[in-house]
Amino acid sequence: MKLSLFKENRPPSDTMDENDIDIAPVMNMFIILVTFLVSMAVFTHMAILDFTLPPNVGAGLDMSKGKPKVKITIRLGSDYCGIVMGEKLLDSLPVAKGDVFPFPALAAQLAVRRKEASVQDEVVIASLDGIAFKQVVHVMDICREAGFAKVGLSSATLDRGADK
Amino acid sequence: MIRKQRFTPSSGSGSGTFRPQLTSLVDVMAIILVFLIKTFSTEGNIITPSTDLELPVSTSQKHPKPQWSIEIARDMVMSEGTVIASTKAYAKSDSLLVPELYKWLQKKRVQRADSTSQLLLQCDKEVPYAIVKKVMYTCSKANFTDFSILVIQEE
Numbered sequence: 001m002k003l004s005l006f007k008e009n010r011p012p013s014d015t016m017d018e019n020d021i022d023i024a025p026v027m028n029m030f031i032i033l034v035t036f037l038v039s040m041a042v043f044t045h046m047a048i049l050d051f052t053l054p055p056n057v058g059a060g061l062d063m064s065k066g067k068p069k070v071k072i073t074i075r076l077g078s079d080y081c082g083i084v085m086g087e088k089l090l091d092s093l094p095v096a097k098g099d100v101f102p103f104p105a106l107a108a109q110l111a112v113r114r115k116e117a118s119v120q121d122e123v124v125i126a127s128l129d130g131i132a133f134k135q136v137v138h139v140m141d142i143c144r145e146a147g148f149a150k151v152g153l154s155s156a157t158l159d160r161g162a163d164k
Numbered sequence: 165m166i167r168k169q170r171f172t173p174s175s176g177s178g179s180g181t182f183r184p185q186l187t188s189l190v191d192v193m194a195i196i197l198v199f200l201i202k203t204f205s206t207e208g209n210i211i212t213p214s215t216d217l218e219l220p221v222s223t224s225q226k227h228p229k230p231q232w233s234i235e236i237a238r239d240m241v242m243s244e245g246t247v248i249a250s251t252k253a254y255a256k257s258d259s260l261l262v263p264e265l266y267k268w269l270q271k272k273r274v275q276r277a278d279s280t281s282q283l284l285l286q287c288d289k290e291v292p293y294a295i296v297k298k299v300m301y302t303c304s305k306a307n308f309t310d311f312s313i314l315v316i317q318e319e
Binding site: 044 | 187189190197200221228288290301317
């Protein structure tokens, strides 16, 4: 039995026109699939960042745990960003004009200070009122990447009382 | 070598049959299909952010869960599409408590008979921290203690 392509003693290339594959159904399927996938596509992925409030803010104040532990506090302001431990200002990083925050330097310093701290998994971010929320989220990312599992949000004061 | 004609006249007659060259189109379709399948997410977004908000970007990978949500836009505080308070009204106030929001949260708690302490904040990225702080304080007074912020995951 001969193959159908060679039945007329012609090379296969000559018989191309006669054996054309009908790709119209494939195209139809592609168009339906592409439309479906485009309509179902999720181009922005959502995530969440967990945080807590300082313990004296909530209604359920727990006074039975004794002295509060001294945690690293990041002071976020439009004048400078500081790393504070208790009452002592450890690092002060000035904010450049145009609200250019020194986030790379803050990340580097925070990693160093975390190693020295007694509480290494908790940090408090104290921000001034006028700071845009995206900057606070950026600092929360820096803290998480530095290894702090729990982040607390608080508010900072305008004066430089922390370094006294 | 003579290339195949795209337009092949039918034998003997003057009128031709148009046969479009679909190969390149199939190639494009195949590439688009592969790209879309690769980026296709079966999880989707459980939470749909409010259209009035421009959420901040974060490197967080934690997936959101459906929970109580408060939306802080540039000029109003909302929840479930309901405007609760105008930010202009309480932005300059010395008090940290937002009375309208507090009343609304208390009312909803009673209606739902829900004692959850988890709350999701959807906050516009340009909103000043003072406004967020007041909302957080008010929510904490309404017995919400575990907060989360909804963010756009950085690619």
